[in-house]
Amino acid sequence: MVLRTRFFLLHESKTRFIERGTLGSDGHGMVTIPRLVIAGTSSNVGKTTVMVGLVRALRARGLRVAVFKCGPDYLDPTYHVRASGVSCHNLDGWMMGHEAVLSTFLHTSQGADIAILEGVMGLFDGASPTSEEGSTAEIAKWLHAPVVLVCDAAGMARSIAALARGFSTFDPELPIAGLICNRIGSRGHLELLRTATGGSPPVLGGLPKEATLAFADRHLGLHRADRATVPEDVFVAWGNRVNEWCDVAKILALARTAPTLPAIPAMERVAAEGTGCRIGLAFDEAFHFYYDDNLRRLESLGAELVRFSPIHDAHLPDVDGLYFGGGYPEVYAVDLSRNLSMRQDVASFAEAQGPIYGECGGLMYLSNGIRTLDGARHDMVGLIPGEAEMKERLQALGYVEVETQDETMLGPKGLRFRGHQFRYSDLRLPAEVECCYNVRRRRGGESFQEGYRKGNTLASYVHAHWASNPLLAQGFVQTCAAYARRER
Numbered sequence: 001m002v003l004r005t006r007f008f009l010l011h012e013s014k015t016r017f018i019e020r021g022t023l024g025s026d027g028h029g030m031v032t033i034p035r036l037v038i039a040g041t042s043s044n045v046g047k048t049t050v051m052v053g054l055v056r057a058l059r060a061r062g063l064r065v066a067v068f069k070c071g072p073d074y075l076d077p078t079y080h081v082r083a084s085g086v087s088c089h090n091l092d093g094w095m096m097g098h099e100a101v102l103s104t105f106l107h108t109s110q111g112a113d114i115a116i117l118e119g120v121m122g123l124f125d126g127a128s129p130t131s132e133e134g135s136t137a138e139i140a141k142w143l144h145a146p147v148v149l150v151c152d153a154a155g156m157a158r159s160i161a162a163l164a165r166g167f168s169t170f171d172p173e174l175p176i177a178g179l180i181c182n183r184i185g186s187r188g189h190l191e192l193l194r195t196a197t198g199g200s201p202p203v204l205g206g207l208p209k210e211a212t213l214a215f216a217d218r219h220l221g222l223h224r225a226d227r228a229t230v231p232e233d234v235f236v237a238w239g240n241r242v243n244e245w246c247d248v249a250k251i252l253a254l255a256r257t258a259p260t261l262p263a264i265p266a267m268e269r270v271a272a273e274g275t276g277c278r279i280g281l282a283f284d285e286a287f288h289f290y291y292d293d294n295l296r297r298l299e300s301l302g303a304e305l306v307r308f309s310p311i312h313d314a315h316l317p318d319v320d321g322l323y324f325g326g327g328y329p330e331v332y333a334v335d336l337s338r339n340l341s342m343r344q345d346v347a348s349f350a351e352a353q354g355p356i357y358g359e360c361g362g363l364m365y366l367s368n369g370i371r372t373l374d375g376a377r378h379d380m381v382g383l384i385p386g387e388a389e390m391k392e393r394l395q396a397l398g399y400v401e402v403e404t405q406d407e408t409m410l411g412p413k414g415l416r417f418r419g420h421q422f423r424y425s426d427l428r429l430p431a432e433v434e435c436c437y438n439v440r441r442r443r444g445g446e447s448f449q450e451g452y453r454k455g456n457t458l459a460s461y462v463h464a465h466w467a468s469n470p471l472l473a474q475g476f477v478q479t480c481a482a483y484a485r486r487e488r
Contacts, residue, residue: 030260033109036177036251037070037140037147039119041163045152046182048076048215049207049238051118055083056239057248058114066112068105070136071120072399072420072463074289074326079215080118083235089292091117093142094127094134094399094442095418095465096293101142104293104467106261114255123149123167127399127442134399137174144261146177146254148204153181153193160203161196168201177254180246181206190245204254205246207238275302277480280319284309286336287361289326294466297473298323303480310365311335316345321355321480324362326463330390330425333370333378346381350457355409355479356383358459360423363452364388366459367427383457386429396421399442400462404451406436409458411475418468421461427452437462456483 038054040047055065067080067088072095077088089108091101109115119136120126126135140147149167153160160181168176181193184206194203215230242248279298281290287310299305306317311332316322329336337343346366350356358366363384371377371389380388404415429452437451437460451460456479466473 029263031106031263032260033066033106033112033115033258034252034255035109035115035117035143035145035258036255037117037119037136037143037145038180039123039136039140039147039149040121041149041151041167042122042125045150046207047118047150048079050150050180050182050242051076051116052079052083052235053207053238053242054246054248054251055080055116056235057242057246058116058252059084060239060243061248061252063113063252064111066109066115068108068115068117069120070117070139071126071134072422072465073120074291076118077292078288079230082230083239086112087292090465091139092134092465093132093138095420096467098142100467101139102261105143106263114252116255117143117145123147124170132171137171141174144259146258147174148178148180148251148254149176149201150180150182152183153189153206154183154185154209156181157192158196160193161198164197164201176201177257178202178204178251180204183207183209185209202250204251205242207241207245210237210241275477275481276304277302277320277477277484278304278306278318279321279323279477279480280317281305281307282310282322282324282362282365283307284311285327286311286329286332286365287325287327289359289361289463291463291465294464294473297466297470298477301473301477303477310342310346311339314339314341316342316349319354320484321476322346322349322357323476324356324358324365324459326360326362329361329364329380330370330372330388333372333376336365336380337369337378343379343381347383350381350383350455353456353483355476355483356457356459357409357476358457359463360421360461363427363459363461364425366457370425383454384427384429384452384459385433385454386427386452388425388427390425392424394422394424395426396423396461401440401442402451402460402462402464403438403440404436405438405449406453408436408451408453409456409476409479410472415469415471415475417464417466417472419462419464421463423461427461 038051065084067084069077080088124137127133132138190206366381367384367386367388368382369377369379369387373390434453435449436453439450440447
């Protein structure tokens, strides 16, 4: 059932943004999708492990599972993709806003039997220490989704009751539907925990601590869930553990108690005439931090995304623009530096005024060089005249809001959008580098200049979420399409 259709003309473009309902409704503009939020008492309690195991257990029952990750995370979703066999979408209340979260959830849940969302940090942690902005709790309330709370129960007995009661009563509008106790010692320990809570909320199961099955991490989070890094046997094992140790039938029944949702239309972006272009997407071990929603926006606006590897490919593909996302260029600095022909191709593309957009790791690669923790310097592309230097401690972490101070490849001056920073490097820059972003930190409110531009190259440490302003994706595609139409 289509509730409404809206058309927006954005600047001088003929690109249309059309909102349409995408899921089957009950005839009254409401949508039914069983759903569940896997939240945590804090970070590192095992949310991803529970998520992976539960998704595999549900798939073993023949169910199609849609998967989501709350917050600005690029690594946990790679585990969800492996577990589910489908794309994972980020849902972030602060960066995306209420309507975009609901629209993305409904659109990407289409055809699924159940949707499972993994939370970020602890249930109530987000953009502010005094509100639910950007938290898992905010997303759970917006989606009216039952919450299953994961806790680290190692060395815990009756205290589980105090923990459960505190989380259950902290926000009366968000009751806890059940608990999963991670890192338990035995079945006897699990029964002790069940007795301690008195069934309110119910303990739905637990998982034993198994070091050999633990997911390895590094300075930005978990390792990416590539098959070479995380064998398929590990996913199989956690699915089996959830089947053996958790009441999957009861968890499924909880998900089915979720009420219907209003059929907030999904936004279908229709490409205007003349916006066809090919955008090279850097994608390999060094570059893989992308929001799926950002990529989907580019494609729906007429762009063909062509993946290439700055590590393994000798030359660029035939493209009209380049997009370098975040990742681990510092880990693969030797390999990136050795690939001289690729670096020369990128530099030549920039010299020909080809549009190049880089975020965080992409900025590092586009700089003069990367200095790793051992003090070694590795030459990079050299488009941004500065050097990225790795540090032992975090240099930035948190949400930011950006306002462009000049016209850029993303659009006119004055565009505002939201994003996130999480980095261990710092960029040592000469004074003459042009900055076209004014960046304001969400926490603290401090502002600083960023968004480094040279010619038609724009790079920043900000991971932008384009749901905060769809004009960004449109502007990038238009710039690349204009380059495609140039006289060759």
